[in-house]
Amino acid sequence: MSRIPGIEISELCAKYEYHPSLIDFYVEGEFDRDLLNYFFGDQGHSSQVSVIAIDQVEITDEILVSKGLPTGSNKSRLIALALEFNQRLSNQSKKNVSCIVDTDHDEFLRVKVQAKHLFYTDYTCMEMYCLNDQTLKKFLLFACNLHDKHFNEFNKLANIVLPVLFCIRIINQVLSLNSIFPSIKKGLKNKRDLLSFDANVYIDAFIQTNNLHSQKALIKREYAAHFANMPLDIRFKSNGHDFVHCVFEYVEDSNGPKLHNKSESVDVFGGRLLANSLEVSRLFNEKLFSQLLAPLKDGTALW
Template identity: 35%
Template sequence: MENEIRRTLDELVTRYELEPDLRDIYVEGKTDKLLIEWFLDQKKNQGFAVYEIDTVEIPAQLLFEQGLKDNNRSRVITLALYINDKLSETSLHITCVADKDFDWLFCKEYQCDLLLFTDYSCLEMYLFNEAVLDKCLRLGLGLSQPKAREVLNQLSRVLEDLFLIRDTNEALNLNMRWLDKFGDCCKLNKKDYQVQFELKTFITKYLNSNSNRSQESRFITKLEELRAKKLIEIRYKIHGHDFTELLCWYIRPYLGTEIRSSYNSEILARSLLACIDADKLSQEGLFQRLLARIDR
């Protein structure tokens, strides 16, 4: 990214006014950029460019005016809203892709034709898939056990709890720093490899580490309130980082001793990406909308 030009918002407005044939896509980070570029290349699309949002200068004040946090997701949303407001008519020159994140829980929507969201909570949830994980485990890691379906079933409940904890932090506007390694509150039963997550212990540690122990009762009440907003699709209720971290933790005992100590969640995430199928992705709403915009 060092060689890419960092443009201002007004420079971008001028760019899209003067160059109507452009088909630019802005995403949150490097993984998003690589996946979308690869997917569109697989579908033989040409004439597009994908940029990380860090290539654009977006003043923090604009984020705060929209009631958004200071992060890359908010920058992508702000870019889409700004360009949409400044151009005289709806433009296909630019598409901004952001994670859905917690918006479905807060019933938050954005009226902007330039802005697309992931079908699930985040881009990593396209990897939370039995076929993708099965290929990764069997061909990428050479494991006949554990089975992909069982792994996803085992992890789902814990991942939903972790998502709700993160969501409660957002809902209460506590701005707390996340606990590393799940606060050592995940245990693996060596007999049947069942995952046990000590939810209340994690919450206590989480609040203590952020000097917020007095919020415990309020925190748990809000969490259960959010849990009541049920959705059938689990991929709405998982944070991408939690998925790869917990999955790496779960499969580590199955790995050979030669790689066990050096294997980490970042390597695992890359392995999962390498197992994704472009034709399967093209059946998802986000990727269908991307193809439709690029093909116009």
């Protein structure tokens, strides 16, 4: 079946020129869209704002290449759209149309794109707004029927595992490896103990899985250099998908409830399950969400 074309950028620009009061946000995917819609709805603003997944917009590879952006990425499409808005829209219609992307490794690598219509998440991704004591405790103790000791144990596990995977993802990007990431269980010294996760064991498994033996020394040098500069806050050194997988692995290993069918991808709905334990009021204290609310609360323009 052929792909249904999205909305042309020229159509969007015409819409905002004729309707400059519209408040629209473009995001990477359905999870981001639904989280923002829930946030705005909780504040009684659902009728005033639209949140749109970028796959609804037609942005060709030619546009991405012309702007020096990698193809095949929703994040690249959003950055390109923000740049197009900045170039095409008049000052009057620019006020409240924006694109929101995950920060990922961009802050760490100092490659963030500066564009008037572009917002980055406060942490590496949207899932990181769930990586806090209140949300995790509610999810593990209430939703999963675990105990305080499990909450403390998971915190320890997350701080061991997530920065290692994040660092390897940086190496994957910097060296353009296009690699597969093994399960975290491939990094265990003791196969029955998730807390026995070891960076060197996992790196060796990563190299083995992707047949990167000829680059082993380079990968380990890059890892040591990047890991030494990791920030302190775990939300700045974790990948969202890794976080969700880590939670699910831990709950299963702790004899918690079965959270998903093995035939289904955790990535599809795992973040949603965690977000169910997120108190919307926590988001008020985050810079991104307070900025997004500004034009709805007092008419302040985003820019």
